[in-house]
Amino acid sequence: AVTVDPAGKGARIDDTMYGVFFEDINRAADGGLYAELVQNRSFEYSTVDNRAYTPLTAWTVTGSANVVNDAGRLNERNRNYLALDAGSAVTNSGYNTGVHADQGKKYDFSVWARAEKGTELTVTLHDADGTLAPARRITVRENGWAQYRTTFTATRTSSVARLTVASSKAAALDMVSLFPRDTYKGQPNGLRKDLAEKVAALKPGFVRFPGGCLVNTGSMEDYSEASNWQRARSYQWKDTIGPVEQRAVNSNVWGYHQSYGLGYYEYFRFAEDIGAMPLPVVPALVTGCGQNKAVDDPALLKRHIQDALDLIEFANGPATSTWGKVRAKMGHPKPFHLTHIEVGNEENLPVEFFDRFKQFRAAIEEKYPNITVVSNSGPDDSGSTFDTAWQLNRDAKVGMVDEHYYNSPQWFLQNNDRYDTYDRTGPKVFLGEYASQGNAFKNGLAEAAFMTGLERNADVVKLASYAPLFANEDYVQWRPDLIWFNNHASWNSANYEVQKLFMTNVGDRVVPSTATGTPSLQGPITGAVGLSTWATSAAYDDVRVTGADGTPLLSDDFSGDASKWTHTGAGSWSVQDGQYVQSDTAAENTMASAGDPSWHDYDLHVKATKKAGK
Numbered sequence: 001a002v003t004v005d006p007a008g009k010g011a012r013i014d015d016t017m018y019g020v021f022f023e024d025i026n027r028a029a030d031g032g033l034y035a036e037l038v039q040n041r042s043f044e045y046s047t048v049d050n051r052a053y054t055p056l057t058a059w060t061v062t063g064s065a066n067v068v069n070d071a072g073r074l075n076e077r078n079r080n081y082l083a084l085d086a087g088s089a090v091t092n093s094g095y096n097t098g099v100h101a102d103q104g105k106k107y108d109f110s111v112w113a114r115a116e117k118g119t120e121l122t123v124t125l126h127d128a129d130g131t132l133a134p135a136r137r138i139t140v141r142e143n144g145w146a147q148y149r150t151t152f153t154a155t156r157t158s159s160v161a162r163l164t165v166a167s168s169k170a171a172a173l174d175m176v177s178l179f180p181r182d183t184y185k186g187q188p189n190g191l192r193k194d195l196a197e198k199v200a201a202l203k204p205g206f207v208r209f210p211g212g213c214l215v216n217t218g219s220m221e222d223y224s225e226a227s228n229w230q231r232a233r234s235y236q237w238k239d240t241i242g243p244v245e246q247r248a249v250n251s252n253v254w255g256y257h258q259s260y261g262l263g264y265y266e267y268f269r270f271a272e273d274i275g276a277m278p279l280p281v282v283p284a285l286v287t288g289c290g291q292n293k294a295v296d297d298p299a300l301l302k303r304h305i306q307d308a309l310d311l312i313e314f315a316n317g318p319a320t321s322t323w324g325k326v327r328a329k330m331g332h333p334k335p336f337h338l339t340h341i342e343v344g345n346e347e348n349l350p351v352e353f354f355d356r357f358k359q360f361r362a363a364i365e366e367k368y369p370n371i372t373v374v375s376n377s378g379p380d381d382s383g384s385t386f387d388t389a390w391q392l393n394r395d396a397k398v399g400m401v402d403e404h405y406y407n408s409p410q411w412f413l414q415n416n417d418r419y420d421t422y423d424r425t426g427p428k429v430f431l432g433e434y435a436s437q438g439n440a441f442k443n444g445l446a447e448a449a450f451m452t453g454l455e456r457n458a459d460v461v462k463l464a465s466y467a468p469l470f471a472n473e474d475y476v477q478w479r480p481d482l483i484w485f486n487n488h489a490s491w492n493s494a495n496y497e498v499q500k501l502f503m504t505n506v507g508d509r510v511v512p513s514t515a516t517g518t519p520s521l522q523g524p525i526t527g528a529v530g531l532s533t534w535a536t537s538a539a540y541d542d543v544r545v546t547g548a549d550g551t552p553l554l555s556d557d558f559s560g561d562a563s564k565w566t567h568t569g570a571g572s573w574s575v576q577d578g579q580y581v582q583s584d585t586a587a588e589n590t591m592a593s594a595g596d597p598s599w600h601d602y603d604l605h606v607k608a609t610k611k612a613g614k
């Protein structure tokens with residue numbers, strides 16, 4: 001029975017409570033939300049990004065061509081270009097199965113070229129069945145680098161198309177681009193419409209970006225050092241703005257190349273377009289996500305702190321300010337209204353992180369006292385790192401701390417009350433990343449149950465976002481994910497529907513309620529827990545033991561009867577896919593009630609329901 005207290009005053013829920021976290025993982029940016037259809041458009045793919053790459057990845061040459069890195073380059077940041085010999089052609093295979101085009105839609109082609117005046121470039125969009133539009137001819141009008149454009153209207157739909165550029169004479173080519181005209185909200189250098197619309201349909205209160213491990217892994221140095229070109233660097237916002245052909249490129253920690261075509265300007269613009277608060281994350285000079293190194297370089301730290309201040313000016317400064325002017329020149333004279341900035345992500349070295357965090361916070365609060373500087377709590381909630389980080393945050397009276405966790409659906413069911421006991425006088429919580437391990441209905445259900453606990457504690461939990469947001473089905477590094485796609489289609493997970501339900505129905509205030517008689521699945525979570533401990537406990541019933549495939553190994557409900565059960569296995573237990581699993585195949589599990597009491601080499605899966613009221 002549920003008892004509601006309509007007169008009671010529960011927590012107030014902010015409109016910004018639920019948001020999204022966008023990280024360029026699973027090709028969420030290039031080949032995903034960023035609408036560019038050409039892969040490796042500036043021939044910068046390298047073995048530094050991925051051992052399988054070459055500067056000609058996704059390209060095939062007919063005739064002869066070389067990728068060149070010399071003083072004839074387009075600019076200092078766009079190092080490589082293609083030298084195409086006379087009468088030769090180069091073809092791009094796009095992402096997934098190819099370039100996708102929809103019948104009747106327009107596609108804008110552009111290329112930077114340097115060739116003898118009068119050289120003719122022929123551009124075709126085609127698949128095995130022929131062309132998708134009449135070929136386009138471009139005549140080179142000057143001898144130096146210049147940009148050339150043309151537009152195709154697709155005469156039919158194809159997801160396996162190729163884009164070919166042929167040249168009558170020797171030509172240098174760079175930034176070969178094909179963009180759908182129909183981007184989200186028609187923005188130039190914009191976003192893929194179906195994917196952006198799926199995010200917009202959630203009505204997010206905020207967009208956390210650009211990572212994740214993407215932010216605090218790799219070198220913290222910047223691109224302007226020639227020696228850093230094409231080196232794995234942490235994500236730094238200044239690398240990602242300005243004309244796309246002048247932006248840096250980088251190796252993505254998730255094992256591929258990132259063009260930065262989708263950069264900070266585009267993130268801010270997207271947040272604005274969907275009515276969400278932008279929430280950028282900057283690196284704190286402590287690497288995380290397994291790298292665990294504190295960079296000890298005061299000059300570099302100073303530069304990063306200045307970068308954070310400059311970022312706030314880029315977002316909010318008047319169009320006459322140094323960085324506001326850059327924003328205005330990119331097309332947005334009005335400010336983006338930044339109110340929060342996060343420093344760091346999941347650092348494993350809490351003391352070193354906090355030392356740097358405090359310096360960021362002091363500098364930001366001095367210049368921008370109204371900006372909330374969000375801190376971190378480490379990688380997860382299991383262990384001293386997390387506790388130390390929280391203690392440091394509490395002691396320093398930090399305003400908001402980011403927590404992340406990825407756990408079983410069971411864990412989410414069992415931890416609905418996680419925030420009931422959080423200190424009301426301490427930092428507020430930003431639950432920046434969470435997901436139960438799976439995209440099945442039961443995962444969505446467990447997350448929904450957990451979210452009722454977030455909402456009940458909306459006085460402490462101020463922001464929450466599921467993670468990760470996107471996955472291209474052919475380039476997956478992390479699952480589960482909220483929205484799935486390939487080069488022509490996208491689809492929602494069960495988890496997405498749960499997020500949508502909560503995000504599009506954010507209340508104003510929690511109405512207190514209590515429930516009785518609700519069953520809850522509880523029991524040991526991890527660690528060396530003897531099966532008998534709880535199988536024989538009077539607190540549990542409906543104990544079922546199965547093999548990994550679900551085949552019943554014992555049909556009895558032998559709860560509470562210790563004489564029927566002995567467990568002598570030495571292995572430890574864990575939760576997998578919502579069940580307690582004994583995976584140590586060497587362990588011996590003996591069940592006295594079974595005909596053959598000795599089992600070897602079994603993974604035991606055990607389900608138990610806690611008795612009502614226990």
Ligand code: AHR
Nearest residue numbers: 212213214346433467468
């Ligand atoms: O969301 C995927 C990854 O999980 C993020 O990059 C990181 O912050 C966390 O470990």
